[in-house]
Amino acid sequence: MKLETFIIKRLFLMLIVLFGVSVVVFVVARAIPADPVGAILGGNAPIELVDEMRRRLGLDKPLFDQFLDFMSGVVRGDLGVSIKSNRPVIKDIAEFFPATLELAIVAALISIILGVPLGIFSAVHRNKLVDHFCRVFSILGVSMPVFWTGLLLLILFYYRLGWLPGSGRVGIFTVMPPKVTGLLLLDSLLAGDFGAFKDALSHIILPAVVLGYSATASIARIMRSSMLDVLRQDFIRTAKAKGIGRRLVIYRHALRNALIPVVTVIGLTFGSLLEGAVLTETIFGWPGLGRYIVNSLLLLDYPAIMGGTLFVAVVYSLVNLVVDIIYAALDPRMRV
Amino acid sequence: MSRLLDVENLRVIFHTYRGTIKALNGIRLWLNEEERLGIVGETGCGKSVSALSVMRLIEAPGEIIDGQILFEGNDILKLSEEDMDRHIRGKRMSMIFQEPISALNPVFKVGFQIAETIAHCNDISIGDAYKLVPESLEMVGLDWKRSIDLYPHELSGGMAQRVMIAMALAIKPKLLIADEPTSALDVTIQAQILQLLDELVKIGKNAVILITHDLGVASEFCDRITVMYAGNVIEISNSEEIFDEPLHPYTKGLISSIPIIGASRELTGIPGSVPDLVSPPSGCRFHPRCDFCFDRCRTEPPTLSEISPGHFVACHLYSDGVKEG
Numbered sequence: 031m032k033l034e035t036f037i038i039k040r041l042f043l044m045l046i047v048l049f050g051v052s053v054v055v056f057v058v059a060r061a062i063p064a065d066p067v068g069a070i071l072g073g074n075a076p077i078e079l080v081d082e083m084r085r086r087l088g089l090d091k092p093l094f095d096q097f098l099d100f101m102s103g104v105v106r107g108d109l110g111v112s113i114k115s116n117r118p119v120i121k122d123i124a125e126f127f128p129a130t131l132e133l134a135i136v137a138a139l140i141s142i143i144l145g146v147p148l149g150i151f152s153a154v155h156r157n158k159l160v161d162h163f164c165r166v167f168s169i170l171g172v173s174m175p176v177f178w179t180g181l182l183l184l185i186l187f188y189y190r191l192g193w194l195p196g197s198g199r200v201g202i203f204t205v206m207p208p209k210v211t212g213l214l215l216l217d218s219l220l221a222g223d224f225g226a227f228k229d230a231l232s233h234i235i236l237p238a239v240v241l242g243y244s245a246t247a248s249i250a251r252i253m254r255s256s257m258l259d260v261l262r263q264d265f266i267r268t269a270k271a272k273g274i275g276r277r278l279v280i281y282r283h284a285l286r287n288a289l290i291p292v293v294t295v296i297g298l299t300f301g302s303l304l305e306g307a308v309l310t311e312t313i314f315g316w317p318g319l320g321r322y323i324v325n326s327l328l329l330l331d332y333p334a335i336m337g338g339t340l341f342v343a344v345v346y347s348l349v350n351l352v353v354d355i356i357y358a359a360l361d362p363r364m365r366v
Numbered sequence: 367m368s369r370l371l372d373v374e375n376l377r378v379i380f381h382t383y384r385g386t387i388k389a390l391n392g393i394r395l396w397l398n399e400e401e402r403l404g405i406v407g408e409t410g411c412g413k414s415v416s417a418l419s420v421m422r423l424i425e426a427p428g429e430i431i432d433g434q435i436l437f438e439g440n441d442i443l444k445l446s447e448e449d450m451d452r453h454i455r456g457k458r459m460s461m462i463f464q465e466p467i468s469a470l471n472p473v474f475k476v477g478f479q480i481a482e483t484i485a486h487c488n489d490i491s492i493g494d495a496y497k498l499v500p501e502s503l504e505m506v507g508l509d510w511k512r513s514i515d516l517y518p519h520e521l522s523g524g525m526a527q528r529v530m531i532a533m534a535l536a537i538k539p540k541l542l543i544a545d546e547p548t549s550a551l552d553v554t555i556q557a558q559i560l561q562l563l564d565e566l567v568k569i570g571k572n573a574v575i576l577i578t579h580d581l582g583v584a585s586e587f588c589d590r591i592t593v594m595y596a597g598n599v600i601e602i603s604n605s606e607e608i609f610d611e612p613l614h615p616y617t618k619g620l621i622s623s624i625p626i627i628g629a630s631r632e633l634t635g636i637p638g639s640v641p642d643l644v645s646p647p648s649g650c651r652f653h654p655r656c657d658f659c660f661d662r663c664r665t666e667p668p669t670l671s672e673i674s675p676g677h678f679v680a681c682h683l684y685s686d687g688v689k690e691g
Contacts, residue, residue, distance in 0.1 A: 264468040268530075271421055273456030274486050276447070286473050361473055362517040 036358050036365050037351075044347045051343040056100055059336050060093065069330035070113055087113075087332075100336070109337030114329050119337035122322060127341070128212025129199055130311070130318035133241065134303035135213075136234055140242030141249050142296060148246070149253020149292070154280060156258060164250060171247025180240045180313040187236060195233050197315030204229045237314040241307050245299045252295045257288040290361050297353030301346045369436075370541060370573050371397040371420065376433035378415050378424060385644040389415045391597040391651075392433065394670060397541070402567070402574040404584030404605070406620070407594035410640050413577045416594070417543045420575070421461055422450050438540070456486050460534040464546040466526035470518035476503075477514035480533045487537035502532040506562060524555035528562070535566055542572045548583070560587060581620050585609055590676075593617050596641050596651040599670060602678040613679040615656050650682065658683055 067083045068075075075083075084090045088099055103110060109119040152164040188196035195201060199214055207214070207221035215234070218226035260266065261284055269283040308320035319338065326334035358364045378390040390412045397403045405413040418424050420435060422442060434441045442454055460483075463469040470479060477499045478492070484502070485495035503510035506528040518526060527547060534542055544563065548556035564587060567574055578584050584591055585605035593601040593614065601614040612618045619636035638655035641647050647654050653663040660682070668680045 264463060264465055265471040267423060268461075268463060268469045269471065270423055271455060271461045272483050272486060272533075273451040273454070274482065275451045283471050283474075287471070363472060363519050 033355075033358060033365065037355055040351055040354050044351055047347055048340075048344060051347075052101060052104055052340060053097075055336050055339050055343070056097055059332055060096075062330075064330055066113065066330050066332045104340065109340065110333030112326070112331055112334040112337075114326065114331045114334065119333050122334065123319065123338065123341050124212070126317060126319045126322040129316060130304060130307075130320060132199075132213040132215060133234060133237055133307070133311075133316060133318060134300060136215075136238040137241035137245060137303055138296070138300045140238060141245035141299065144242070145246040145249030146253055146289075146292065148250040150257055150280070150285065150288075152250065152254040153257035153261065153288075161254075164254070168247040168250045168254075171243045172251065174244070175309075176240050176244055176307065177309045177313055179243060180237070180310055183236050183240060184313065194236055196236075199233050199317065200226065200229050201233075237307075237310050237316055240314075241303060241310050245303070248299065249292060249295055253288065253292050256291045257284060260284045260288040263287070286360060290357065293353055293356050293360065297349055297356075301349040304345045304349065305342045368399055369396060370399045370401070370438060371395070372434075372436040373416070373420065374434050374436075376416070376419060376435065377431045378412075378419055379429055379431055381427040381429070382644070387643045388646060389428070389597055389643060390419070391646075393594070393597070393599045395592060395599065397573055397575065399540070400571050400573055401590065402576065402588040404576045404578060404588035404591045405594060406578060406581050406584045406591055408579060408640050410596075410643070411594040412597040413594050414545055417461070417545050417575060417577050420541075420543060421455060421459060422447075456483060456537060458539060459541045459543065460537055460539040462527070462530050462534050462542070462544040462547045465550045466523060466530045467518055467521065469530060470521075470526060472518050474517075475514070476516050476518070476521070476529050480529070480536055483533050484536050498536070502536040503529075505535070505566065506532040508532070523551050524559065527551060527555075527559050531559070531563060531566065535570055535572070538570055539572055541575065542567065543575045543577070545577045546579070547576075549578070556583075563587075581608070582624055593620070596646055597643055598651055598667075598680060600652065600680045602670070602676075604676055607677055611677075613673060613677065613684060614652075614681050615658050615683075616652050650680075 066087065067080055067089065071079060071083060081090070088096055091099070100110075107120060109123075111117065112119050112122055115122055148164050148167070152161045155161050184196055187194040200206060204226055205223075207218040207223050207226050210217050210220055214230040215227060218224070218230055261280075266279060266284055269279045274282075305320060307318075308324050310316065311318040311321045319342070323335065323338040323342070325331075326338060354364075373393065373395040375392045375394065376390050377388075377392050380387040380389055393412070393416060395403070395405075395416065405416060407413050415424065415428070419430055420437075420442075422430075422445075424430055430443060433443070435443050437454065437458070442450065445454065470476070474482075477496060480499045480502050481492050481495040483495075484490070484498050485492045488495070499514060500510035503513055508525065508528055513521075513525070513529070518529075521529065531547075534544075547563065548559050551559060560583065563574075574588070576584060576587055581591070581593075585608060588605050590602065590604050591608045592599055593608070593616065595616050601608070601612070601617050603611075603613075608617065609621060612621055616636065619634070622631075622634045623636065625633055636655055641651060641654070649665045650656070650659075650663045650668050653659045656663065662682050666682070668682050668685065670678045670680045671685060672678050673684050
């Protein structure tokens, strides 16, 4: 199958998945045994006010009509109005998501740039000293919880050394660059404001390193085992017999095969980073999507919960689509 | 004809948790230019290890611990890895493997994999090498327009082996090593592939080492046969003589275990099984399975000696006046 046909097929499948997710989000939101109106107005509100609120939220309609309203909104990109902020949910997401996206991108870059070479290096020098070092490094990364590494780094670099700021995306005195993409690093560069860029960079380093470290570790581990597996294959012996040299055998013949499972892990990791790393965002006061959704949950802000969840599902599906495309590009056997 | 390959006293071991496997126990092989040598033996007798040693493709946990491999007069065991790649592998020697589909890289197109080989051999770019790929594919009887952009998983076993042959012969090697090239294929395809190989090698004047467990195939294809058993060369002869006058009891056993349609003789096998090479039998490694075994066989390993011109055997039955038993 051609790559284009494959992509179109996958896009179509994604629509079906998203419809399913919408149904589940709707049903779960209605099934929670808590009354949003009660949560907003409090238990002692007069009955007229409660009815009025029900009407405003559309909760007086039959369930199926509510679902149709919700779905028609979703199709038009209208996720309803947040009860807490009284703003369209989509606007809230537009405000919080770029922070998460930026953090996720930087963390993912760190983990790919470190994890992939580390895994290759480890596999090629199997059971040598460097391999043992890399494996200890990876085990630590996988097993240390992010709130723990996060706190340790904060104590060291913020509290003791004072080299890096402790929370937020920029310092309070920094003038924010004009918003283009919502990614501060990019926007400040676009505006040519290097002061703001440096400030944003210094803020993102710690949370990105914390998130990136655990991702680096899992990528390095899977890269190592995948590489070792591929290096045992018959076609590697063929490549060696061709006399093309060790470098090409590893980087041309083995790597492309070994990357296939690694791409999945990278995709899954990136996907979960985009959901918002709640713990990391909380520790570093990072105004991201994870914190937004958790806060909405605590306040029973139904439209925000549904909208946020659906948005995360869309993002996740998109990431998976990209993973599938990369997969198919790497492995011709996948294009079926 | 001048000598192309001369392997002397080659010893290869494999380090395992169970102990050291003595895979090759000081073997001797030689091959003239344009000659075809068959290496025959059971699974685990060391025939593939011999071939891989000649390509210097033995890797940890395997190790070549002794011997010399003279190729065109130079001991290639003394060459560095870089020199092996620069001058020998993929330049003077190439190899065909048993499982053609898994021996091809699944993520590259057939054309690229052949082009890569040509590019390395002739020190040209892969783009330039691509122009020579159609010729190689046509040579092995494939329609190049249809096959050049296929991936290995889109090939049948026979087609894949044709691709491997195209790849191995595209560089016009002095020595072609074919490690069980037909074992993984259907019987009808086996004959086709062997015939193709026969024609191409005749044209290309390549010397060939054919590794097989099938004595019939080997004697039909090759000029000379080397029989191996448990890491030793036990008999060397030209291919007619090995059938007419086998000397070693093991070779005799091999021949009598080949079924012949219409023959009235009983099909006999060789009793026992291949010895464990971590702790091989003392003396002659075949003695526990040999009907003619006597005291000396249990203690003293026999050496290869020439019984008649060009016919060598490693068996005490033929030394010191002891005649055929």
